[in-house]
Amino acid sequence: GTLTHGLRSQVSAALKEGRVTPTELCQRCLALIKSTKFLNAYITVAEETALKQAEESEDRYKKGQPLGILDGIPIAVKDNFNTAGIETTCASNMLKGYISPYNATVVQKLLDQGAVLLGKTNLDEFAMGSGSTDGVFGPVRNPWSYSRQYKEKSVPKSHSEDKEFNWVITGGSSGGSAAAVSSFTCFAAIGSDTGGSTRNPAAHCGVVGLKPTYGLISRHGLIPLVNSMDVPGILTRCVDDAAVLLGSLAGHDPKDSTTVQDNFKPFDLPDLTDVSKLSIGIPKEYRAPGLSSEILALWSKAADLFKNAGAKVVEVSLPHTRYSIVCYHVLCTAEVASNMARFDGLEYGHRSDTKESTESMYAATRREGFNDVVRGRILSGNYFLLKQNYEKYFVKAQKVRRLIANDFVEVFRSGVDILLTPTTLSDAAPYLEFIREDNRTRSAQDDILTQAANMAGLPAINVPTALSERGLPVGLQFIGRSFQEQQLLTVAKWFEKQVQFPTIELEEVKRHDNGVFQHQKSASFS
Amino acid sequence: LAPWVPVVGLEIHAQISSNSKLFSGSQVQFAAPPNSLVSFFDASLPGTLPVLNRRCVEAAVMTGLALNCSINKKSLFDRKHYFYADLPAGYQITQQRVPIAVNGSLSYSLCIDSKMSQMVTKTVRIKQIQLEQDSGKSLHDDTRSQTLVDLNRAGVGLMEVVMEPDMCCGEEAAAAVRELQLILQTLGSSQAVMAEGQLRVDANVSVHRPGEPYGVRTEVKNINSIRFLAKAVDYEIQRQIEELENGGTILNETRAFDSKLGCTVPMRDKEGKQDYRFMPEPNLPPLILYDAKSLPANMNHQQVINIDWIHERLPDLPSVKREKLVEQYGILPEHSFALLNEDGLAEFFESVVKQTQMKPKKVIGWILNHLLSYLKQYSLTVKESPISSFLLADLLNLLEKKEISSTAAKQVLAELWKGEGKTPLEIVKEQKLELLQDQKELEQICQAVIDGQENEVIMMVPG
Numbered sequence: 001g002t003l004t005h006g007l008r009s010q011v012s013a014a015l016k017e018g019r020v021t022p023t024e025l026c027q028r029c030l031a032l033i034k035s036t037k038f039l040n041a042y043i044t045v046a047e048e049t050a051l052k053q054a055e056e057s058e059d060r061y062k063k064g065q066p067l068g069i070l071d072g073i074p075i076a077v078k079d080n081f082n083t084a085g086i087e088t089t090c091a092s093n094m095l096k097g098y099i100s101p102y103n104a105t106v107v108q109k110l111l112d113q114g115a116v117l118l119g120k121t122n123l124d125e126f127a128m129g130s131g132s133t134d135g136v137f138g139p140v141r142n143p144w145s146y147s148r149q150y151k152e153k154s155v156p157k158s159h160s161e162d163k164e165f166n167w168v169i170t171g172g173s174s175g176g177s178a179a180a181v182s183s184f185t186c187f188a189a190i191g192s193d194t195g196g197s198t199r200n201p202a203a204h205c206g207v208v209g210l211k212p213t214y215g216l217i218s219r220h221g222l223i224p225l226v227n228s229m230d231v232p233g234i235l236t237r238c239v240d241d242a243a244v245l246l247g248s249l250a251g252h253d254p255k256d257s258t259t260v261q262d263n264f265k266p267f268d269l270p271d272l273t274d275v276s277k278l279s280i281g282i283p284k285e286y287r288a289p290g291l292s293s294e295i296l297a298l299w300s301k302a303a304d305l306f307k308n309a310g311a312k313v314v315e316v317s318l319p320h321t322r323y324s325i326v327c328y329h330v331l332c333t334a335e336v337a338s339n340m341a342r343f344d345g346l347e348y349g350h351r352s353d354t355k356e357s358t359e360s361m362y363a364a365t366r367r368e369g370f371n372d373v374v375r376g377r378i379l380s381g382n383y384f385l386l387k388q389n390y391e392k393y394f395v396k397a398q399k400v401r402r403l404i405a406n407d408f409v410e411v412f413r414s415g416v417d418i419l420l421t422p423t424t425l426s427d428a429a430p431y432l433e434f435i436r437e438d439n440r441t442r443s444a445q446d447d448i449l450t451q452a453a454n455m456a457g458l459p460a461i462n463v464p465t466a467l468s469e470r471g472l473p474v475g476l477q478f479i480g481r482s483f484q485e486q487q488l489l490t491v492a493k494w495f496e497k498q499v500q501f502p503t504i505e506l507e508e509v510k511r512h513d514n515g516v517f518q519h520q521k522s523a524s525f526s
Numbered sequence: 527l528a529p530w531v532p533v534v535g536l537e538i539h540a541q542i543s544s545n546s547k548l549f550s551g552s553q554v555q556f557a558a559p560p561n562s563l564v565s566f567f568d569a570s571l572p573g574t575l576p577v578l579n580r581r582c583v584e585a586a587v588m589t590g591l592a593l594n595c596s597i598n599k600k601s602l603f604d605r606k607h608y609f610y611a612d613l614p615a616g617y618q619i620t621q622q623r624v625p626i627a628v629n630g631s632l633s634y635s636l637c638i639d640s641k642m643s644q645m646v647t648k649t650v651r652i653k654q655i656q657l658e659q660d661s662g663k664s665l666h667d668d669t670r671s672q673t674l675v676d677l678n679r680a681g682v683g684l685m686e687v688v689m690e691p692d693m694c695c696g697e698e699a700a701a702a703v704r705e706l707q708l709i710l711q712t713l714g715s716s717q718a719v720m721a722e723g724q725l726r727v728d729a730n731v732s733v734h735r736p737g738e739p740y741g742v743r744t745e746v747k748n749i750n751s752i753r754f755l756a757k758a759v760d761y762e763i764q765r766q767i768e769e770l771e772n773g774g775t776i777l778n779e780t781r782a783f784d785s786k787l788g789c790t791v792p793m794r795d796k797e798g799k800q801d802y803r804f805m806p807e808p809n810l811p812p813l814i815l816y817d818a819k820s821l822p823a824n825m826n827h828q829q830v831i832n833i834d835w836i837h838e839r840l841p842d843l844p845s846v847k848r849e850k851l852v853e854q855y856g857i858l859p860e861h862s863f864a865l866l867n868e869d870g871l872a873e874f875f876e877s878v879v880k881q882t883q884m885k886p887k888k889v890i891g892w893i894l895n896h897l898l899s900y901l902k903q904y905s906l907t908v909k910e911s912p913i914s915s916f917l918l919a920d921l922l923n924l925l926e927k928k929e930i931s932s933t934a935a936k937q938v939l940a941e942l943w944k945g946e947g948k949t950p951l952e953i954v955k956e957q958k959l960e961l962l963q964d965q966k967e968l969e970q971i972c973q974a975v976i977d978g979q980e981n982e983v984i985m986m987v988p989g
Binding site for chain 2: 081082088090095100101102104219220221222223224226227228254255256257258334335337338340341342343344346347348355358359362382385386387390394
């Protein structure tokens with residue numbers, strides 16, 4: 001589709017007008033990836049194939065026949081999506097060296113529209129985690145750790161010590177994708193979101209993170225964490241771009257029986273000026289324990305923003321919110337135990353050298369292939385699925401899940417259009433501080449504000465809002481009604497315009513910037 | 527002491543006759559090169575998802591209707607977890623909570639005596655029919671200490687038919703399975719050939735004293751033919767009775783039938799007390815079926831499955847076919863069973879009847895006593911018969927017109943069997959088997975015989 005609105009000095013227009021070529025764009029991104037290698041955002045950089053794709057895109061532009069707005073646009077994909085011919089590892093020893101024979105549907109759609117696949121981004125192993133710190137390729141560093149904004153706020157002990165020890169996490173599990181977008185090494189990235197894995201790192205990295213409604217975008221080719229909650233996530237530098245990506249990815253996929261049958265119509269986002277007809281809900285239970293006073297204040301300020309603009313802002317209640325962590329834990333681990341059962345070393349992936357028996361081969365393979373986090377969840381999940389426990393835990397959790405989902409139904413039925421909540425409890429923690437607590441504890445804490453939307457299957461989006469006192473991004477979350485992404489993104493876009501979130505000031509980006517990564521509010525491609 | 531009451535139930539897995547597998551598009555084919563019919567989903571490649579095959583659902587609905595079941599308009603899929611080399615995903619997708627069909631019945635007939643002259647009808651309740659995936663095959667190569675895995679069969683659609691323990695012996699079990707086999711073949715929902723693994727039967731056997739609760743049951747597997755089914759069940763019943771009468775106990779175990787020794791042996795305990803950790807299959811929404819009443823106005827039968835539409839198009843089941851044969855041709859019920867028991871024989875019979883003046887009641891004798899025994903002797907199917915219905919009808923016409931005797935007809939049949947392309951008439955002429963109708967000619971022959979046997983005639987006359 002054609003996007004007729006938006007600032008004309010954008011990349012897509014630049015490509016069309018020949019002011020920049022896909023190859024130049026691709027090369028600059030690749031160069032920037034190299035000089036930001038310390039971020040560890042990418043597991044695999046597909047340099048050769050990306051340049052080839054850029055070349056082909058260039059041919060099309062020369063002929064005046066671009067495939068669409070995404071043609072020639074460099075994109076990164078989280079490494080839990082299958083990409084044919086390019087390694088897919090899930091940041092796990094189990095799949096190190098695994099080359100999938102097929103493309104995930106979202107990947108195929110991007111390629112079919114001419115996007116340039118730069119590489120696969122880093123994550124927590126098998127998407128289990130909220131820091132992007134627990135993958136076999138090491139943790140991802142938040143680009144803002146190296147920003148002028150953060151550096152000038154932090155107290156340096158010495159210049160080099162600063163850089164090494166005080167770097168902050170990206171959040172997770174789609175940290176690599178968030179960091180890639182945040183550091184300008186790509187124009188958009190695909191993540192996944194099961195309990196907040198796209199929105200959380202988006203908040204910490206100061207980018208837009210969209211979790212679409214469950215069933216809107218195909219999961220075929222996304223290596224599952226929790227089949228009933230997973231969605232592909234979209235990370236971009238502005239809300240308009242998220243709408244473009246959504247438009248190119250949404251729709252029924254016969255290969256995924258959980259996608260809805262209805263025809264999806266890509267939409268443009270109107271420039272909302274009048275919010276007086278809008279009703280914004282503020283769920284009181286999201287004033288969670290551990291929520292920083294800074295974020296609380298920001299949330300309040302945002303609510304006032306809407307109120308002052310004429311919107312109706314009401315406090316609402318989602319009473320079952322406090323059960324969501326435990327409910328999520330039971331359902332998530334149960335599905336993990338099931339989904340990981342296929343990793344036995346027989347058909348693909350890591351296989352242990354043990355030759356005593358098939359059983360011992362399975363055991364050794366899985367011990368060697370999975371990290372502690374994965375194994376811990378498998379054990380828990382199997383426990384909950386035991387015959388004697390099934391009713392008490394799994395079925396009970398399903399019932400609680402229904403209650404949590406109903407909370408949202410009730411609130412939306414009462415006239416609220418959109419919910420406004422914080423996305424995270426605080427700004428990004430320094431890595432050394434973050435790893436002092438174990439993965440399970442961290443996940444339980446960090447997911448509280450995001451996971452209910454996964455339980456209910458609702459669309460939700462993080463919009464970067466302001467910088468914290470430490471100079472790090474803080475975002476706020478909007479949650480919408482099922483399949484009402486257009487409304488959700490319209491409101492998000494309005495809010496984005498009001499807050500004017502600052503652009504990250506990174507040395508490396510400045511060096512590579514020839515005017516393409518422009519100093520505007522957000523270097524978007526739409 | 528009252529005699530023991532044996533109780534037999536059956537779990538039958540019928541491979542669905544379809545072009546592709548239950549949840550993936552790879553082909554279904556017997557005896558293909560190993561691992562040549564394996565899709566990404568069948569190999570459990572990460573990120574692949576199941577897509578339900580419509581034809582398999584239709585097959586299950588047809589089978590459910592033929593077995594008088596209630597078809598559940600909403601049924602669910604579940605995962606059944608265990609680790610085994612032939613189960614790539616580490617779980618099987620099945621229907622444990624709500625299967626597609628429940629509460630049916632199957633009527634089958636037994637001969638009271640061995641002469642097949644009196645039949646009695648019995649019924650076994652069908653507990654349920656569920657859709658599930660077949661597993662791959664694993665072969666243990668002990669010499670090289672390795673296991674070879676072939677996933678061609680992994681993911682093929684199965685209908686599991688559970689028969690309640692209403693049967694009491696091997697003969698009943700065999701007859702029930704035989705009837706089920708015929709039904710499946712008539713419907714086309716499964717080819718149900720046991721030798722090709724398209725129909726697998728596990729028997730649950732227990733014994734108890736009348737009035738007492740059911741005894742501990744054993745599960746008997748590795749039964750490869752209907753004949754062996756009867757043997758296995760009877761052996762197991764006997765084994766249990768002997769065990770209990772000797773003061774022993776029956777273990778709730780799985781036993782394998784050893785066809786060479788004709789006995790059941792405990793199976794190597796490959797699973798122990800398995801907890802399958804059933805969980806709903808999250809990638810498949812509930813299976814919704816419609817009937818004429820619930821069908822939404824804007825949908826046609828191509829978009830959804832309409833149970834009534836399928837019901838209207840069911841072919842005549844074996845029991846109905848048999849009734850029709852008896853009614854139409856005046857043959858005995860036992861005959862109708864025999865006709866349907868052999869693939870193509872009923873059609874052959876009907877074809878002969880059309881082409882001959884001989885009464886069906888007489889034709890049936892020729893079919894069952896002569897043609898069929900030849901076929902059995904030479905292990906041929908009706909399709910492979912060297913004698914076509916045309917030829918047989920031709921022969922029977924000669925007999926009917928009294929141009930040959932019954933004895934001569936048998937001789938001609940033997941000659942026809944050689945399949946040398948001669949017509950019955952040609953054979954009759956060749957072998958001079960014509961019945962003489964001419965009175966004078968007959969007298970001449972008789973006289974010649976008598977003349978040649980003077981002494982014997984003299985001795986006979988006085989009496």
